[in-house]
Amino acid sequence: xxxxxxxxxxxxxxxxxxxxxxxxxxxxxxxxxxxxxxxxxxxxxxxxxxxxxxxxxxxxxxxxxxxxxxxxxxxxxxxxxxxxxxxxxxxxxxxxxxxxxxxxxxxxxxxxxxxxxxxxxxxxxxxxxxxxxxxxxxxxxxxxxxxxxxxxxxxxxxxxxxxxxxxxxxxxxxxxxxxxxxxxxxxxxxxxxxxxxxxxxxxxxxxxxxxxxxxxxxxxxxxxxxxxxxxxxxxxxxxxxxxxxxxxxxxxxxxxxxxxxxxxxxxxxxxxxxxxxxxxxxxxxxxxxxxxxxxxxxxxxxxxxxxxxxxxxxxxxxxxxxxxxxxxxxxxxxxxxxxxxxxxxxxxxxxxxxxxxxxxxxxxxxxxxxxxxxxxxxxxxxxxxxxxxxxxxxxxxxxxxxxxxxxxxxxxxxxxxxxxxxxxxxxxxxxxxxxxxxx
Numbered sequence: 001x002x003x004x005x006x007x008x009x010x011x012x013x014x015x016x017x018x019x020x021x022x023x024x025x026x027x028x029x030x031x032x033x034x035x036x037x038x039x040x041x042x043x044x045x046x047x048x049x050x051x052x053x054x055x056x057x058x059x060x061x062x063x064x065x066x067x068x069x070x071x072x073x074x075x076x077x078x079x080x081x082x083x084x085x086x087x088x089x090x091x092x093x094x095x096x097x098x099x100x101x102x103x104x105x106x107x108x109x110x111x112x113x114x115x116x117x118x119x120x121x122x123x124x125x126x127x128x129x130x131x132x133x134x135x136x137x138x139x140x141x142x143x144x145x146x147x148x149x150x151x152x153x154x155x156x157x158x159x160x161x162x163x164x165x166x167x168x169x170x171x172x173x174x175x176x177x178x179x180x181x182x183x184x185x186x187x188x189x190x191x192x193x194x195x196x197x198x199x200x201x202x203x204x205x206x207x208x209x210x211x212x213x214x215x216x217x218x219x220x221x222x223x224x225x226x227x228x229x230x231x232x233x234x235x236x237x238x239x240x241x242x243x244x245x246x247x248x249x250x251x252x253x254x255x256x257x258x259x260x261x262x263x264x265x266x267x268x269x270x271x272x273x274x275x276x277x278x279x280x281x282x283x284x285x286x287x288x289x290x291x292x293x294x295x296x297x298x299x300x301x302x303x304x305x306x307x308x309x310x311x312x313x314x315x316x317x318x319x320x321x322x323x324x325x326x327x328x329x330x331x332x333x334x335x336x337x338x339x340x341x342x343x344x345x346x347x348x349x350x351x352x353x354x355x356x357x358x359x360x361x362x363x364x365x366x367x368x369x370x371x372x373x374x375x376x377x378x379x380x381x382x383x384x385x386x387x388x389x390x391x392x393x394x395x396x397x398x399x400x401x402x403x404x405x406x407x408x409x410x411x412x413x414x415x416x417x418x419x420x421x422x423x424x425x426x427x428x429x430x431x432x433x434x435x436x437x438x439x
Contacts, residue, residue, distance in 0.1 A: 024127065025402050026134040028084065032074055038067045040153070042140040045069070047121070049080050050090070050139050056097065056120040056155040077138075086138035087398050094118045096432050098160035099200075101191065103141050105132040105411050107393070108162040108204070111421035115429040121154045128407040129414075135402045145190050154194065159432060161198075163191055164206040164416055188223065195231050201435060203227075203258040204428060206416055209239055211254050233258035236265045242394075242417040244270030248277045248365040249375075249392050251417055257428055265431065268423040277377065278362040280391035281384075289405075290382040300359065300378045303334040303342065310336055316344075332356060339364040342378045366392055371413035386412075394418035 026042050033041055048060040048071065061071055081089045088110060095116035100109050103124040112119070124130055124141040134140045142150050165187045195203065212220050227233045235258040242251040257265060292300075299316060306314045313335040321328035330347035337343060341364050344357040358367045359378035366375035366384070369392055376383045384392065386408045390399055394417050401408045 025131050026140045029140070033069065036068055038063075039149070040142055041067070042134075043142040044153075045074075046134065046139045047142075049074055050077050050137075051118075051120060052077065054118070054120075055157070056118075059153060059155060081138050084138060086136070087396075087400065088113065088136050089138070090118045091116050095429070096159040096436075097155075097157075098162050098204075099123075099154060099158050099194075100141070101145055101161065101163040101194075102165055102187065103133060104129050104164065104415050106137055107395075107416035107418050107421060108164065108206075109137060110395070110418050111425040112160070112162060114422050115425045117160070117425075117429075120158050123150060128403045129411055131402050132400070132408075132411060135400045146187070151190070151194060151197075154198065156198065158198065158200055160202040160204055160428070161191065161194060161200045162204045165191060166207075192226060192231065195233075199260065201260045202428065202432060203233060203235075203256070204424070205256040205258075206421070207254045207256075209252040209254055212239070227256075227258055233260060234262050235259075236263075236267070238267040240267065240270065240420055242420055243274055243365055244272055245394070245417065245419040245423060246271055246273050246275050247392060247394050247417055247419060248275045248279060249368065249417070250365050251368045253417070253420070255420070255424055257424065259431065261435075263431055265427065268427055270420075270423065274365070276363050277360055277366055277375075280388050281362060281377075281380070282388065283380070285382075285385055287382075287385065290385055292376060292381050292383070296357075296376075297381055299334070299344070300342065300381075303336070307336065326354065327356075340379075369393065369409075369413050371410045373413065374409050394420075 026046070029042050029045050032045060038044075044060050044063055048057055048064055051057040051060065052071070052074070064071055075083065077089070080086070088106075090113055093116055096118070097120045098108075098112050098117045100106065100112075100119050100122040103109065103122045104126075106122075109119050109122070119137075119139070122133065122137075122139060122141040123143070123145040124133060125144045130141050142153055144150055191205075211223075214220065224235065227235050235256055237254065237256045239252055239254055242249045242253075255267065259265070302316065303314045306312070313333050316332045316334065318328055318331045321332075323329065326346050332344060332346060334342060334344045340361040342359040342361070343355060344359075346354040346356055357376075359376050360366045361377055361379040367373070369375055369384075369389060374383045374389065375392070386401055386405050389409060389412045390401070391397075393412055393415055401411075403411070
């Protein structure tokens with residue numbers, strides 16, 4: 001991608017997103033399906049349209065024909081994408097294939113397509129995320145990957161398995177049957193099943209930084225043992241921060257790439273050019289729905305009224321909280337960090353400290369955007385808009401959001417930082433090219 005920064009005067013009027021009507025956006029595919037009803041019909045049809053005439057379309061074509069769809073009457077991918085103005089299409093010069101598991105809104109897809117990759121299978125259970133995925137790639141992901149009938153739809157051969165999987169604890173049944181015993185019931189188990197059956201030569205995984213310390217290190221130890229010893233992958237891991245890839249967000253994530261053969265791999269270090277929120281904010285945006293509630297504005301104002309020095313820790317009125325609660329017992333304090341951000345926490349320095357709120361400012365970075373928390377700025381008194389949140393994660397300006405703002409914030413909180421994935425994908429693509437030349 002590496003798009004040039006959008007001039008601030010071009011951001012004064014944010015791009016309005018199309019809101020969801022009475023039915024899902026991908027129902028436009030009914031034009032080609034008519035009244036026919038069968039499982040995963042939208043995913044099957046859209047996957048076939050995007051993949052037709054490739055080695056990966058056969059399975060989808062057969063199922064469509066079995067359900068009475070005349071595939072000869074379907075548009076080519078080029079015509080379909082032109083008709084529906086699909087913004088992110090696969091390159092005409094395709095170099096490798098990949099599958100996109102737990103696809104969300106397609107951060108992995110953007111990164112892999114930027115290197116010439118073709119997605120041959122995508123899967124995502126959340127319907128709102130499916131709508132955003134279709135809006136941008138012209139493809140509806142298949143549903144629940146834990147179902148055998150969905151896994152059976154994966155093409156036999158593909159080069160890379162991509163997955164940003166949830167961090168879940170593993171439970172052991174005591175039968176000692178390898179990953180089938182250690183990880184059953186988790187989504188990582190589904191990844192292992194697919195790797196065992198399809199044996200792709202490359203894997204690309206992403207997870208939260210906390211995966212390393214989860215269950216006192218037991219979870220990551222199990223993942224390493226299974227990928228290396230049981231499935232035979234040479235894996236390389238790293239923790240990278242989005243801050244180092246020109247995004248004003250301290251989002252630290254675990255990244256892992258794996259190879260079926262012994263491979264030297266060095267992760268990108270990023271540009272180390274640290275940007276701040278001023279680079280992505282529309283200062284003229286006066287949307288009332290983004291403004292902080294009076295309670296938050298009042299306590300921010302109280303902090304600056306009471307703080308005689310920038311480093312002062314200010315105690316707030318805790319009489320409104322019940323005495324037996326932590327806020328009532330230890331009190332609520334605020335202080336401003338050297339980077340300008342404002343923190344509220346429970347307890348004074350000598351007792352307990354539990355962060356209660358975090359407010360960024362224009363001249364620093366944002367806290368990590370997550371599904372139930374959108375970054376807020378104390379100096380402009382509002383939270384980030386959806387478009388600003390897209391920029392925070394490195395999505396292109398033309399990326400579309402067809403769902404409600406609440407759904408959009410959730411999707412972006414669950415998503416990935418695209419520039420980090422792009423940088424890793426470029427390094428991975430170098431290895432893919434070398435492997436293909438040696439075949």
